[in-house]
Amino acid sequence: MPVPQVVIVGRPNVGKSSLFNWLAGTKIAIVDDQPGVTRDRITHLMCHEDRFFELVDTGGMGFNDADNLTQHIEDQITVALESADLILFLLDTRSGLMPMDQEIAKRLRLVKVPVVCVANKTDDHTFDTAADDFHRLGFGSPVKVSVLQNRNRGILLNRIIDTLPEPGDDNTPDAEPTMKVAIVGRRNVGKSTFVNTLAKAERMIVSEVPGTTRDSVDVRFELDGKAFIAIDTPGLRKGKSQRDIDFYGMHRAQRSIRRADVVFLFHDCTERIGKVDKQLCDYITSQYKPCFIVVNKWDELAGTMPTEKWVNYIHDTYRTMRYAPIAFITGKSGKNVKALLNHGQMLFKQARSRVGTGELNRMLRDAVKRKAPPMYQNRRPKIYYATQVGIEPPTIVLFCSQPAAIDANYQRYLLNTFREQLDFDEVPIKLYLRRRSDSDLRDDIGSEAMADA
Template structure:
């Protein structure tokens, strides 16, 4: 486990910007609009050979039309209770707000270690603005920073390390955990599935589509092994994206897929597969990521349709993912969640498999003799030599006489052939074609 530092404060004081500045990459969506962060969003902070988990929370005192404020405040309460240290962020330019006083009172009640962080202080002449916050009556002196420019970042990081009891966390993790991107259309059960894995209300669960806007990292343990699950915003077709926040969420979901080791693609069995599902499937295929198809809410449908019938329905509409394994689950009941994770582990191992060059060329010769590329303008493509050059996904370079003589359908045939012959039957494969003269590279026998 890692120590956790939780950022709290009223809305629009720059909490998300501070998380992005400290972590060093854009994890939280930042926009000048209240209520952008709803879930607990986290990232790994590495500094001075120490590693901790930094958590961004929604703004206290936030009210919205969707009436999610009580759920947001529940998330903040849970995050505060679990934290090793709180960063209480205020807006140095606007001065003390009545809600700041309420947050200060909560800090006294929680009796947790904290730091008072005065944001939007861009340089040393502005530091005197931070003195006003002594009026909050907190024991800790204010630390002046600017999340936008990075001013005061070093001082804040030093203070964070000093306030954490590192005796409870003696070791820095040597290996990064396997990352799982949990993706699907809005309201397909992603957040419920994450909470079932984490065994706590880590992500806001609501019947309103679109309650998750950030890509939320949740670290969890299962059978003694640690994982990171990335809960993403529900992906809609681009034509239906209403505003910049939804657009950023779409981009964040796409980035989460590329960042993950394995993708869990959740589908609502009660809903038809739509163009948005197909678009999401295309993103996964283009990213060449191992994927588990999770058919969610199966507890509501198992009396009306069989697993075989649904698998056939899926295969007809999502042909690009025909190789992906499928699990029928209920995120609400926690049913088959372990099976999903076990499959993800198996796919992760498949994606790291390396085949010897000799075996690879023997298999490709066998595939070539069984089915050759089509004749194009009186000529036929020839595979001269092949080698594996990468993993995750397994990546192969095929040296050929002419690249344009190998249509996509033939490469798909080779991909399926290798899947059947080698221990990566359920993951995507990548082929690169390079042209070489036969006299330089040799040729398959009898080709």
């Protein structure tokens, strides 16, 4: 399963960013008395009782931003709630239950994940009775904490671990999950024709499946006995006004990308890559979704342009997605469509792959031996060991002496090494850097490798 996400929500000025920093054990989110400071989601990888999870800070719910970013803040909160495995509903014991708290509670009752009430500013036991009033929101007994007085941090972390869903065994031989494919791209690149071709293709069965949102209709197919769901999305064009229908089309495409297991980013081979294509690529990358870059209508250029020219063009344009495979198809005739779907299944499998800790660290030791981390402040940082903590996307944690010392270039080197030697060479990999705790005595593979070099 992916690394679970624990999302902090609440009205402005209840101490969400302070709670985030307190639980993380370091100052990451900006803390200020002025409401609305936090606008984007902020994420930090946590580990407690050998369970990893991502802690997510969000902006204040119900806040009208002075810089006209209210809709942006709301969109970020919505994305966080959609991806949450557990929600921490933060309340202020000193101010008591407010009307906005009750409005937020109504919204959270519609979310199908556990909600834990956290009563902040419960500085000592004399405030406990006031905090108990939050019980009537319907989310059980609140966890009484105080960031300022450092009260009950361990109790809250234990509650988080106890409430998170149990980690599944990713290697159990259960029925193969159904792959969801989002088909995105500009208008007139052939998305609908591609879906129609799927519906008529030999050995495929198509049936309408009710969509999980009002924004799209899911279509279920079977190919050679393997089921998948195609999420068709509206075509997009460049639009500057938020009143333009394409503004909402982009939001629908983004939601479909978030729901998907694999994304097919469609292009018309007779047109140049444009701004909308780049925006979609950036969003797919930010969501760590496996992606197939699809060049459609290739019959119109076949014999007049080598595929290598388009491949180089794509790599030069989408520099953050060089690992993504590229397919040249003709959706109207069905040429290469089946091969595309079969390869899409391979991406889905790669994103769900796990590698053993021993194999991962042997490979990491060899990578450090070939190229040691660069010097940082006259000292060479040490890499101790790595472990994979999640799938979809494959998520690897690298324990080292100084996370800030492992620069972006060296991280890219390690990611490329992982792709070359592991089973997920065509999908995004999420890499976290963490400082090794003093009580962790596991092998220092970096020192050993550099001593051998």
